[in-house]
Amino acid sequence: MQLFRLEKPSLLRQLKTSEDGLTSSQVARRLREFGPNILEEAAKKNYLLAYLGQYTNFFAILLEAAALLSFIADHYDPGKGSDVLGYAILGAVIINATFTFWQEYRADKAMEELLKLIPTMVSLKRDNEVVQARAENLVPGDIMLLEEGSKVAADGVVIEATSLYLNLSSLTGESAPASRITEPGTAQRPLDARNMVFAGTTVVSGSGVAIASATGNATEFGNIASLTKNVRKTLTPMQREIIHITRVFTGIALFMGCVFFALGLFSGKGVMLASIFALALIVANVPEGLLPTISLSLSLASQRMARRNALIKNLDSVETLGSATVICTDKTGTLTKNEMTVKFLWLSGGEEVSVSGEGYRTPGEFSYDHCNESSERRLSDLLAAGMLNCRATIDQENLRGDPTELAIVAAAQKKGVTATELKKIREFIFTSERKMMSSVYQEGESTWLFTKGAVEVTLPKCATYLGKDDKEHPLTEEARQATLAKADAYENQAFRVLLIARSAKEKEEDLTLLGLVAIMDLPRSEVHAAVATCKTAGIRTMMITGDNPRTAAAIARMIGMDFDRVITGPELEKLRDEELEQILASETALFARMAGNQKLRIATALQNNGEIVAMTGDGVNDAPALKKADIGIAMGLSGTEVAKEAADMVLLDDNFSSIVIAIEEGRNVYFNVKKFVTYVLASNAPEIVPYILQFFLKIPLPLSVIQILSIDLGTDILPGVALGSERPEKGIMTRPPVGKGEKILDWEVFKRGYFFLGIIEATAAMAAFLSFLLLHGWQYGVVELSDPLLHRQAMTMTLLGAVSCQLLNAWTMRSWEFSAFSVGFFSNRMMLAAMGVELIWVWALLNVPMVQKVFNTAHVPIGDLWILLPFPVLLFLSHEGYKWMRRTRPHM
Numbered sequence: 001m002q003l004f005r006l007e008k009p010s011l012l013r014q015l016k017t018s019e020d021g022l023t024s025s026q027v028a029r030r031l032r033e034f035g036p037n038i039l040e041e042a043a044k045k046n047y048l049l050a051y052l053g054q055y056t057n058f059f060a061i062l063l064e065a066a067a068l069l070s071f072i073a074d075h076y077d078p079g080k081g082s083d084v085l086g087y088a089i090l091g092a093v094i095i096n097a098t099f100t101f102w103q104e105y106r107a108d109k110a111m112e113e114l115l116k117l118i119p120t121m122v123s124l125k126r127d128n129e130v131v132q133a134r135a136e137n138l139v140p141g142d143i144m145l146l147e148e149g150s151k152v153a154a155d156g157v158v159i160e161a162t163s164l165y166l167n168l169s170s171l172t173g174e175s176a177p178a179s180r181i182t183e184p185g186t187a188q189r190p191l192d193a194r195n196m197v198f199a200g201t202t203v204v205s206g207s208g209v210a211i212a213s214a215t216g217n218a219t220e221f222g223n224i225a226s227l228t229k230n231v232r233k234t235l236t237p238m239q240r241e242i243i244h245i246t247r248v249f250t251g252i253a254l255f256m257g258c259v260f261f262a263l264g265l266f267s268g269k270g271v272m273l274a275s276i277f278a279l280a281l282i283v284a285n286v287p288e289g290l291l292p293t294i295s296l297s298l299s300l301a302s303q304r305m306a307r308r309n310a311l312i313k314n315l316d317s318v319e320t321l322g323s324a325t326v327i328c329t330d331k332t333g334t335l336t337k338n339e340m341t342v343k344f345l346w347l348s349g350g351e352e353v354s355v356s357g358e359g360y361r362t363p364g365e366f367s368y369d370h371c372n373e374s375s376e377r378r379l380s381d382l383l384a385a386g387m388l389n390c391r392a393t394i395d396q397e398n399l400r401g402d403p404t405e406l407a408i409v410a411a412a413q414k415k416g417v418t419a420t421e422l423k424k425i426r427e428f429i430f431t432s433e434r435k436m437m438s439s440v441y442q443e444g445e446s447t448w449l450f451t452k453g454a455v456e457v458t459l460p461k462c463a464t465y466l467g468k469d470d471k472e473h474p475l476t477e478e479a480r481q482a483t484l485a486k487a488d489a490y491e492n493q494a495f496r497v498l499l500i501a502r503s504a505k506e507k508e509e510d511l512t513l514l515g516l517v518a519i520m521d522l523p524r525s526e527v528h529a530a531v532a533t534c535k536t537a538g539i540r541t542m543m544i545t546g547d548n549p550r551t552a553a554a555i556a557r558m559i560g561m562d563f564d565r566v567i568t569g570p571e572l573e574k575l576r577d578e579e580l581e582q583i584l585a586s587e588t589a590l591f592a593r594m595a596g597n598q599k600l601r602i603a604t605a606l607q608n609n610g611e612i613v614a615m616t617g618d619g620v621n622d623a624p625a626l627k628k629a630d631i632g633i634a635m636g637l638s639g640t641e642v643a644k645e646a647a648d649m650v651l652l653d654d655n656f657s658s659i660v661i662a663i664e665e666g667r668n669v670y671f672n673v674k675k676f677v678t679y680v681l682a683s684n685a686p687e688i689v690p691y692i693l694q695f696f697l698k699i700p701l702p703l704s705v706i707q708i709l710s711i712d713l714g715t716d717i718l719p720g721v722a723l724g725s726e727r728p729e730k731g732i733m734t735r736p737p738v739g740k741g742e743k744i745l746d747w748e749v750f751k752r753g754y755f756f757l758g759i760i761e762a763t764a765a766m767a768a769f770l771s772f773l774l775l776h777g778w779q780y781g782v783v784e785l786s787d788p789l790l791h792r793q794a795m796t797m798t799l800l801g802a803v804s805c806q807l808l809n810a811w812t813m814r815s816w817e818f819s820a821f822s823v824g825f826f827s828n829r830m831m832l833a834a835m836g837v838e839l840i841w842v843w844a845l846l847n848v849p850m851v852q853k854v855f856n857t858a859h860v861p862i863g864d865l866w867i868l869l870p871f872p873v874l875l876f877l878s879h880e881g882y883k884w885m886r887r888t889r890p891h892m
Helices: 008-014 024-034 047-056 058-076 082-114 220-230 237-266 271-284 290-307 317-323 373-388 403-415 455-461 477-491 527-536 549-558 569-574 577-586 598-608 620-628 641-646 656-696 705-715 717-724 747-775 788-812 829-847 849-855 862-868 870-888
Strands: 121-126 129-134 143-146 155-167 178-180 202-214 310-312 326-329 336-347 352-355 366-368 423-428 436-443 446-453 462-466 472-474 496-503 511-523 540-543 565-568 589-592 613-617 631-635 649-651
Touching: 008 155, 047 058, 047 082, 058 082, 058 237, 082 290, 082 705, 220 620, 237 271, 237 317, 237 656, 290 310, 290 317, 290 656, 290 717, 310 656, 317 631, 317 656, 326 598, 326 656, 336 373, 336 403, 336 477, 373 403, 373 446, 373 496, 373 511, 403 496, 403 511, 446 455, 446 511, 455 462, 455 477, 455 496, 455 511, 477 496, 477 511, 527 540, 527 656, 540 549, 540 589, 549 565, 549 589, 565 569, 569 589, 569 598, 577 598, 598 613, 598 620, 613 620, 613 656, 620 631, 620 641, 631 641, 649 656, 656 705, 656 717, 656 747, 656 788, 705 717, 705 788, 705 829, 705 849, 717 788, 717 829, 747 788, 747 862, 747 870, 788 829, 788 862, 788 870, 829 849, 862 870
Parallel strands: 326 540, 326 613, 462 511, 565 589, 613 631, 631 649
Antiparallel strands: 121 129, 121 143, 143 202, 155 178, 155 202, 310 649, 336 352, 336 511, 352 366, 423 436, 436 446, 446 496, 462 472, 496 511
């Protein structure tokens, strides 16, 4: 049954209530029948399961398998350190899982501080008395008393209204306050009914009485929130990358294990020895430090983004931003300031006055095209008439009232106009049908009526205008056309235009035109540059707003947002999904008069076209689209709880430019991860090659398992994290978005990591090992050295050969495309700290007995360390030359 269509007596009977309100016994019964007035919460997050889930991602499983293989190898060939490697790998998995879980747990707790639900206490009429009750105890049939500034706690039907205006933007996306009356109008559904109020909305001005018709999940708020549960979230690009990297490393490890197992058998090593070697080689191919380094890098990026007003709820979402190809953004509060400001006043004598100062409390100046004493007086008359016909108030602590009226009052205060001792005796309220409002004042024996309203409605009621001589003149057709032309010019620039008039009668007729007021929710100052950055970055920006098409298009032009066509909500309803996808594949659309639930269709159509979609929203009706989008972005200041819960990121300042900053950070994360994956792969070669050579050549073991571990989980971690914190490279926002086909672990990374830098490092490690042995009397063919110290010193040289190369590899890898000298020596203090720690660690490997015992190293005389020097320099110069050749020969 459509309750909003019932007359008051029928409505009271249907809801079994009265104008005196429910009795205590009725409230108790209905609480048992309908339950508390709260949204059904999503299942509480089980943090134990969330923590255990960290151990089931693809890379974690690969590391766990590597640990198991290490224990198997130790069982069949004990005493070689394989068990230590297994425990260390498990330790790395545990540390990474704990760290990632902790970051997401902190984000959840930060969200709890942001979330705001319906009001805690509400004013009700029960037992014929006005009472304050907890909102959760409100039941259908309760009489709700609505006052300016209060939040509505349940859906209801209005039975009394006095200039009642609600902000319905959380449900409809429409920023303009909606008037509420006691008649439904021509509505066919509750959301369109003019006598309905809704849970989660706010009373902007006026007062009223409504009968609660729905509570909890039965409200429009609850219905839309429940849709979010049915929207499936796709894998983020980073999650897909982790799966890809895991599969590649698994494939390489298994392939090499099988190949060398077969070679071992054919070379007569025997099944046991060949099996142990194959297991060790599989483990050596797994970069154990890669996953913790990725997690640390993402965490650091999310912390940097939080400092720049972007709260990331899921670490994987950081990199998703770098892949965004389309941003679908709201207008009000995101592109604009969500503060109406009077920018122009047009006096009926023909003068135009511009007003500086944005916002409600900012001082401003008035600039005239032709100024005289008459202009000053008529400007003051215009502002006084506007202010006296406003219910809004501005004081030092509070802003009360409709944003449009607040703008008029603010302009009057800038001019120093104050209300006189007039007594208000009557008010003709604004309705969407009348499109005008009037207030009647008495001054002694005189009566004044002040009117403001839409030009097309109010101008026909004007008979005269106030001329430059301060006298009233008949409003000629020429004057009418001049007024209409000026109003049209303002509206084409996205201004909301109101006509101000007055009369000495108590009726809205024979009015005297005073002038026009041009008001705008101004674009944020930084948005124009942010939109321009999106253009150069290859990101399409689409506005989705509940405002009218002309205003939306004008704002888009002001901020430099390109669009090929405007699509309205009714037009979108008529389009089939396939037609919408075809349009969005070739054109950039501006969407106006949109309902929040239409955002979901837009997001789905864009994703079906292969786009990576970033979608903003603040209302309950935005939640399904936020969850569907690749990166859902909720507003931290104006957003509802449901929107924030559905989103991947929360803008703490509701500012579009913060999205662009976050996208730059996301792209930076992608390339930084690419850098340290290459860096880590380069160190895998000097770990694998010594094992292979020792298996087939008659040489001592060049590198022990524990020493491999010291590279993967020791010396590589800090420089890797430092690479992850590098600042964005030049031109990062002038290249196209990271494509779906682009992989972090691509051929270029393999080529640089394994086959270029890795080969240099492997050569350095083996050259250091063999040169040291030969210089100290070793002869080829001697596998078991009689001097254990000499063997430990030689293995130390192997280790130092890899570590010394990695030191300069970290520096040259600071830029993927440009010279390392271009990024600045002191620009990454974390890298300087990492290098310092690395050098201390090298000193400890050479000189601290406890460290030497654990890692099987020994002191090497300084006279022998010269062997290491050529290779790091060779690596650095070779990579810098390679980057130079790629810059000068892009298709290399």
